[in-house]
Amino acid sequence: MNAELLVVITLLCRTASSQLNWAVQRDDLSEYKLDSSVAGVRSDLECATLARPQHQAIKFDRERYTCRLYSCQLGTSGCRKCRNARNSTLPLLLVRQLDELGRTCWRTFQHRVDGSVDFYRNWTNYLTEFGQGEDRNYWMGLEAIHQLTRAGDRRVRWEMSDWNGTRYWWEDAHFAVQDASQGYRVSVGEPEVSRSNVATCSHTVGAYMNNAMFSTQDKDQDTWSSNCAVTYQGAWWYGSCHCFNPNGRYFTPPAAFYLSEPLWADGLTFSSPGIGYPLNHYYSMKTFECMVAASV
Numbered sequence: 001m002n003a004e005l006l007v008v009i010t011l012l013c014r015t016a017s018s019q020l021n022w023a024v025q026r027d028d029l030s031e032y033k034l035d036s037s038v039a040g041v042r043s044d045l046e047c048a049t050l051a052r053p054q055h056q057a058i059k060f061d062r063e064r065y066t067c068r069l070y071s072c073q074l075g076t077s078g079c080r081k082c083r084n085a086r087n088s089t090l091p092l093l094l095v096r097q098l099d100e101l102g103r104t105c106w107r108t109f110q111h112r113v114d115g116s117v118d119f120y121r122n123w124t125n126y127l128t129e130f131g132q133g134e135d136r137n138y139w140m141g142l143e144a145i146h147q148l149t150r151a152g153d154r155r156v157r158w159e160m161s162d163w164n165g166t167r168y169w170w171e172d173a174h175f176a177v178q179d180a181s182q183g184y185r186v187s188v189g190e191p192e193v194s195r196s197n198v199a200t201c202s203h204t205v206g207a208y209m210n211n212a213m214f215s216t217q218d219k220d221q222d223t224w225s226s227n228c229a230v231t232y233q234g235a236w237w238y239g240s241c242h243c244f245n246p247n248g249r250y251f252t253p254p255a256a257f258y259l260s261e262p263l264w265a266d267g268l269t270f271s272s273p274g275i276g277y278p279l280n281h282y283y284s285m286k287t288f289e290c291m292v293a294a295s296v
């Protein structure tokens with residue numbers, strides 16, 4: 001542990017002027033892809049000097065004198081999830097610090113992994129945290145999301161996976177949730193193509209998410225004639241009504257493969273314009289995760 005600490009201090013000092021700041025952190029290697037392996041390397045420090053700007057994590061193998069350099073798997077310039085740092089079963093890596101405040105990891109505010117937690121809940125429930133923690137089924141709570149985003153420079157990242165394990169993601173450059181007096185109204189920037197592997201609806205054109213207040217089964221704040229939360233069995237920043245429904249009903253196969261009328265779009269559906277199945281309102285995803293970060 002002391003040795004690790006020493007490495008961090010050494011690296012931080014040494015690299016203060018060279019943009020390469022690293023910290024020892026637990027993280028999930030499946031978030032990364034291995035770019036290269038360099039043999040004949042003698043130390044963490046030497047390993048760090050081999051990193052290029054695209055490398056977000058490095059792992060020095062002391063036994064084989066090998067330096068492994070990783071970039072992000074999922075198209076971001078920063079792929080660390082804050083929740084991984086608290087998971088003691090994950091390996092210690094040297095990960096890049098993107099700014100001096102350490103604001104470099106994605107904080108999970110919503111997560112679905114299976115059907116063991118009911119998300120069809122009322123307004124009071126959605127104000128505060130519920131679920132099993134950020135690694136499993138989780139809702140951070142509207143008040144906490146407001147506090148987290150009030151600084152105003154937050155990005156949002158959405159990730160999901162289908163039942164074959166294909167992962168999809170996209171990012172929006174801006175995300176902020178106002179306070180209770182504003183009905184927890186959200187403002188969200190447009191999807192960023194360079195940080196996405198799917199096309200998604202525009203949030204600002206049309207009547208989907210941007211500028212919507214939050215709605216639940218017992219508090220209809222959407223812009224539709226009926227209650228979107230009831231029709232689509234969830235709770236969300238519904239406009240009239242949604243492009244994706246992360247808090248919808250959890251379906252498992254085979255039902256998840258073809259949601260039936262009239263209840264299509266009530267699952268964890270995502271509609272990508274012009275792409276179709278499974279990225280439409282008839283297919284319910286296996287996992288969904290929503291995250292915010294600053295300056296990633």
Ligand SMILES: *[C@@H]1O[C@H](CO)[C@@H](O)[C@H](O)[C@H]1NC(C)=O
Nearest residue numbers: 028086087088089090135136
């Ligand atoms: C820790 O990470 C592993 C691998 O991703 C995961 O399977 C496990 O559920 C995590 N444990 C906790 C306590 O979050």
Ligand SMILES: *[C@@H]1O[C@H](CO)[C@@H](O)[C@H](O)[C@H]1NC(C)=O
Nearest residue numbers: 120121122123124125126218
């Ligand atoms: C909301 O749901 C909880 C149960 O989860 C219940 O105790 C509470 O009375 C409900 N609140 C309202 C306003 O219906």
Ligand SMILES: *[C@@H]1O[C@H](CO)[C@@H](O)[C@H](O)[C@H]1NC(C)=O
Nearest residue numbers: 162163164166257277278283
């Ligand atoms: C997944 O695999 C099954 C069986 O190979 C296939 O029928 C299905 O269309 C695939 N796609 C998705 C998104 O589940």
